Amino acid sequence: MSSQASSRWLFYCRPGFERDCLAELIARHPAARAIEMAEGWGSVRQIPPIELSTLVFPRQLLQWVADVTELPSRDRISPLLTAVEALGQRFSDIWFEYPDTNEGKALSSFCKRFGPLFRERAAHLLDTDPTAPRLHLFFPSLERCLLAIADPASASPWPLGIARVKMPVEAPSRSTLKLAEAFLVLVPEQELTQRLKPGMRAVDLGAAPGGWTYQLVTRGLKVIAVDNGPMKGSMAGHPQVEHQRQDGFRYKPRRPVDWVVCDMVEQPHRVAALMAQWLAEGHANQALFNLKLPMKKRSEAVADAFELIDDKLSAAGIRYTISARQLYHDREEVTVYLRRRR
């Protein structure tokens, strides 16, 4: 059984944050309505196309085109192929996806087996043009598949919307993964090597035990690590690291640095105000920081932090760009990249 519609959107997110996605979409487009909400994903209607990079909670946003239900276990390929052919389009690629949940793990094994078999039968629907739309076959269960389409230029370039990063063995904490992922997701790929390069200087506020500092050091930066706690492992006494045992809310560098990063566990409005102050006073041109979220009204807390940053930077006459995302390695928090524009 298959049904089609064209003005619907499918989003993926961290399980438990579906309502935050919806709140964010409604804040942007008050006419937006939920069609379906499930663990780790949801579908909405009545919103015009939105750039994923301007959203915080969704990891992926795709145009929802069809819903194929009652897939028979003996042959899931035929009904799906019929539904895909009915779209009358060719695709640069086909991705096989599932919710990022415990149940999704079983679906992941299924997708690994099913993907190559389906792709073989759907070879005539593939286009060599890499800018052609990408087809996503999203399996909420073994019996159901949502067909959705991505514009490869604006959708997340990672399966499930998750940029996988490897845990480096020498990093002193798992938090290191957060900063590694943030650089991939929040800094435009073509700009990363210019904006983050050897010889630059950074301040890491709330640095201990040193996972974020490690990411900066391995990219050739010199880091002032501010924390009353000890730096550990490879980051203790490292020649590129100057450890300052000071309060991160009071510390200011003697001369401007290229980056300030901040992972202090604090109220989001305090961190937002501090980061805006760093840019407004010219201590750094780029800031990357975490905002720890409250239990409720999380999208409002992010919007309030953005407003506070805008008030402070506008008052100082500073033009800036800001983007934020709840990363795969973020739990009850989001990561923000704030950059002064010349």
Ligand SMILES: C[S@@+](CC[C@H](N)C(=O)[O-])C[C@H]1O[C@@H](n2cnc3c(N)ncnc32)[C@H](O)[C@@H]1O
């Ligand atoms: C989540 S941990 C940081 C982990 C670190 N980013 C890493 O990757 O290893 C938070 C750190 O912030 C520090 N912190 C909290 N409040 C602070 C303050 N006011 N000044 C300096 N450090 C602070 C804590 O001591 C703690 O080490």
